[in-house]
Amino acid sequence: MSYKPVIGLEVHVELKTKSKMFCGCSTDYFGKKPNTHVCPTCFGLPGALPTPNKIAIEWCIKIGLSLNCDIPLFSKFDRKNYFYPDLPKGYQISQYDLPFAHNGFVKLKTDENKTIRIRRVHMEEDTGKLIHGIVNGKKASLIDFNRSGVPLVEIVTEPDFESAEQVNEYLQKLQQIIRYLEVSDADMEKGQMRLEPNISLKKSHPEQREEYRDSSSVIRRPQNDIPTYKVEVKNINSFRFVEKAIHYETERQRKILEGGKTPVQETRGWDEKRQITFSQRIKEQEMDYRYFPEADIPPFRWTKSQISRLRSQIPEMPDKKLKRFNDDYSMSGYYSEILTRERKMAEFFEETVKIGKKYNINAKKIANTIINKKIDANSILPAALVQSIIKQSKKTVVDEEELKNIALEVFRKNPKAVDDYKKGKNQVIGFIIGMMKREIKKPVENNQLKEVIENLLKIQ
Ligand code: ADP
Ligand code: MG
Numbered sequence: 001m002s003y004k005p006v007i008g009l010e011v012h013v014e015l016k017t018k019s020k021m022f023c024g025c026s027t028d029y030f031g032k033k034p035n036t037h038v039c040p041t042c043f044g045l046p047g048a049l050p051t052p053n054k055i056a057i058e059w060c061i062k063i064g065l066s067l068n069c070d071i072p073l074f075s076k077f078d079r080k081n082y083f084y085p086d087l088p089k090g091y092q093i094s095q096y097d098l099p100f101a102h103n104g105f106v107k108l109k110t111d112e113n114k115t116i117r118i119r120r121v122h123m124e125e126d127t128g129k130l131i132h133g134i135v136n137g138k139k140a141s142l143i144d145f146n147r148s149g150v151p152l153v154e155i156v157t158e159p160d161f162e163s164a165e166q167v168n169e170y171l172q173k174l175q176q177i178i179r180y181l182e183v184s185d186a187d188m189e190k191g192q193m194r195l196e197p198n199i200s201l202k203k204s205h206p207e208q209r210e211e212y213r214d215s216s217s218v219i220r221r222p223q224n225d226i227p228t229y230k231v232e233v234k235n236i237n238s239f240r241f242v243e244k245a246i247h248y249e250t251e252r253q254r255k256i257l258e259g260g261k262t263p264v265q266e267t268r269g270w271d272e273k274r275q276i277t278f279s280q281r282i283k284e285q286e287m288d289y290r291y292f293p294e295a296d297i298p299p300f301r302w303t304k305s306q307i308s309r310l311r312s313q314i315p316e317m318p319d320k321k322l323k324r325f326n327d328d329y330s331m332s333g334y335y336s337e338i339l340t341r342e343r344k345m346a347e348f349f350e351e352t353v354k355i356g357k358k359y360n361i362n363a364k365k366i367a368n369t370i371i372n373k374k375i376d377a378n379s380i381l382p383a384a385l386v387q388s389i390i391k392q393s394k395k396t397v398v399d400e401e402e403l404k405n406i407a408l409e410v411f412r413k414n415p416k417a418v419d420d421y422k423k424g425k426n427q428v429i430g431f432i433i434g435m436m437k438r439e440i441k442k443p444v445e446n447n448q449l450k451e452v453i454e455n456l457l458k459i460q
């Protein structure tokens, strides 16, 4: 019997709004002194009331729209109750049954026609951070509330992934979309994007129809397709670790299944040092969060025009941009892919093309220069890049034939240098280039001369 992974993902993204989700404290907490970005609301003090951050909610909806979600016109916040020191209120404000966005999808490229369904995109607040250390020679746990209340968007997929590679492609794409929207830097090292794969294995029946489209083109799967258990690996902060955790879990669960047992439903962690997952919490201890509506924040009723206004503010997304680059600039997919990886680079390229046009420099030349010379869009202005391309092309106006003749003349006058070169003294090429330059008297690229010399000496 062979088995096939079934994977669903939960991803948390911290938004880069100026202020927190429910108070006016700054979100710029990373690397700052503990408990300096806090107020009674962050501390969950009695009587402190939450004031929702409008921008954060709009950004959450924009993420949903970019992932092809529906935006329900009625939505609300709920309280997720649990007791832990990093959560001073005793509950986290989150969304339960009426998230801001749901029922979206993302299409993957490498596995053609593979679609990952997005179950929901909801808004919540981040928790504080526990720091375990030594104080006055004793073990102690300290709490930093700077992160408490930072806007957090959670993006949950259906269990549609079949491999670590698909998961990786989805994550790259999700990160790219979030960065295009400029709602988060999605920097994994700073904890701005946190990943939780849910993994199980199903028996693979080669003859079974995997998935199909119903009459309205919605992707469906046979009902009993999903295993009755799942293992969730919590809070991973690197795409590579997710891949490794999935591979590890697949093997671990396969062995259990091959032994005739079913893996226990549990929450595990990833131990990067030992390259294994380890059990954190099993099903019987799974928490009941006793969700109920957040009474301090009235529900939201959107009008269709509010949602279409948000939709109109969304910039061109990577997929569309990539396709347009292929069409408009007749470039190879590879070039377009590199140039659209980051929005900043794509915009830099297009701006340079616009200016280049005035000087008859085509888009391909510009794409070539940017990619081959690894141009950093943050360190040069488009106009300056155009000027440097013009300067480069002026240098290479010397005719090939003319160069060959000059080279042959230099060879004739310097037989020893030619001899040395043929014996393997490659460095004499510098001398020959120098002699040629004396004759040419125009600015010319060393590389061009080098090529001419090498070609001639190869034939001789
Ligand atoms: P919970 O109620 O424990 O949060 P959900 O059904 O809401 O569980 O699913 C949480 C995540 O787990 C989703 O991303 C979902 O796609 C995924 N998931 C659900 N069932 C499975 C399964 N059998 N194998 C892998 N992932 C699963
Ligand atoms: Mg979960």
Ligand code: ZN
Residues within 6 Å of the ligand: 020, 023, 024, 025, 037, 038, 039, 040, 041, 042, 043, 149
């Ligand atoms: Zn605050």
